[in-house]
Amino acid sequence: MPHQHTTPDHVNPLARLLALDALVHEELIKQAVAVALSHTDIASVARIIDVGVGTGAGAFALVEEYSAAHVLGVDLDADMLAGVRQRADHRELGDRISTALLDVGDPDFDAGVADLIWSSNVLHEVRDPAVALRNLFRSLRPGGVLVVMEMDASPSVLPPSLQPVERALRVAAGADGLRVDWSGPLRAAGVDLLETRTAASDQLLPADGAAGEYAALELQRLLDHASPTLTEQIAAEVRDLVADLSGSHRRLTELHIRGTRTVWVARRL
Ligand SMILES: C[S@@+](CC[C@H](N)C(=O)[O-])C[C@H]1O[C@@H](n2cnc3c(N)ncnc32)[C@H](O)[C@@H]1O
Numbered sequence: 001m002p003h004q005h006t007t008p009d010h011v012n013p014l015a016r017l018l019a020l021d022a023l024v025h026e027e028l029i030k031q032a033v034a035v036a037l038s039h040t041d042i043a044s045v046a047r048i049i050d051v052g053v054g055t056g057a058g059a060f061a062l063v064e065e066y067s068a069a070h071v072l073g074v075d076l077d078a079d080m081l082a083g084v085r086q087r088a089d090h091r092e093l094g095d096r097i098s099t100a101l102l103d104v105g106d107p108d109f110d111a112g113v114a115d116l117i118w119s120s121n122v123l124h125e126v127r128d129p130a131v132a133l134r135n136l137f138r139s140l141r142p143g144g145v146l147v148v149m150e151m152d153a154s155p156s157v158l159p160p161s162l163q164p165v166e167r168a169l170r171v172a173a174g175a176d177g178l179r180v181d182w183s184g185p186l187r188a189a190g191v192d193l194l195e196t197r198t199a200a201s202d203q204l205l206p207a208d209g210a211a212g213e214y215a216a217l218e219l220q221r222l223l224d225h226a227s228p229t230l231t232e233q234i235a236a237e238v239r240d241l242v243a244d245l246s247g248s249h250r251r252l253t254e255l256h257i258r259g260t261r262t263v264w265v266a267r268r269l
Pocket residue numbers: 018022051052053054055056057058074075076077080102103104105119120121122125126127
């Protein structure tokens with residue numbers, strides 16, 4: 001297994017955002033795992049591949065439910081994989097979770113064969129999703145199940161009074177209406193589409209905890225991607241909110257965090 005230098009979550013903003021996302025949107029992962037469980041027999045799932053494992057939120061939720069399974073976390077980011085191994089060791093799950101540095105878009109992708117493949121918020125990042133889907137299909141045993149999840153749009157984090165600001169920011173960042181539909185490409189890859197489900201969470205959370213840090217990072221990420229169509233007035237308002245959520249003056253005490261994701265479940269015939 002290739003080992004490279006590692007960057008801890010607190011200095012890797014993407015890893016930090018993903019870790020906070022998993023915490024704040026834990027309910028969405030639970031809902032998606034429940035969908036996977038409804039289509040699989042726990043005893044017949046010995047090997048799971050989590051493609052684009054990131055910080056491992058899916059992998060850790062899956063080993064908990066599939067008590068006899070081993071999870072291989074695949075990613076093309078060596079730092080992410082090192083973080084997953086560290087967390088697995090820390091939770092004494094080092095013998096149940098391993099990692100492999102692989103690109104699912106590589107035509108020679110080989111992660112072995114799995115009973116269950118999970119891929120959350122990854123396929124939209126892959127250069128040629130058709131190649132990736134063929135790879136996933138090849139990596140499933142006959143009868144094996146594939147679970148793909150994607151965000152329907154960027155999550156929203158601000159309370160109702162500030163939603164016009166957040167909406168303008170999302171539009172300027174091109175993060176509104178991101179919805180991708182993998183139903184057609186999944187069928188084209190040769191799997192039998194069993195179900196498409198929406199997972200949703202809607203929570204009021206205190207702004208001074210993990211939700212505040214998450215919201216600040218998410219708003220800053222959108223600001224970094226915003227086009228010049230964003231007015232200076234809104235940009236200034238967002239900068240102020242990011243500072244506020246980072247602890248500068250605490251104008252906001254409560255956040256309204258909402259997220260929806262689509263879950264596709266398919267089976268290799
Ligand atoms: C948005 S994160 C999602 C992480 C995790 N699955 C989750 O839901 O929290 C996307 C992850 O997919 C990985 N990734 C992107 N393209 C990939 C590819 N072609 N092959 C393998 N991993 C990939 C990224 O490095 C990143 O860790």
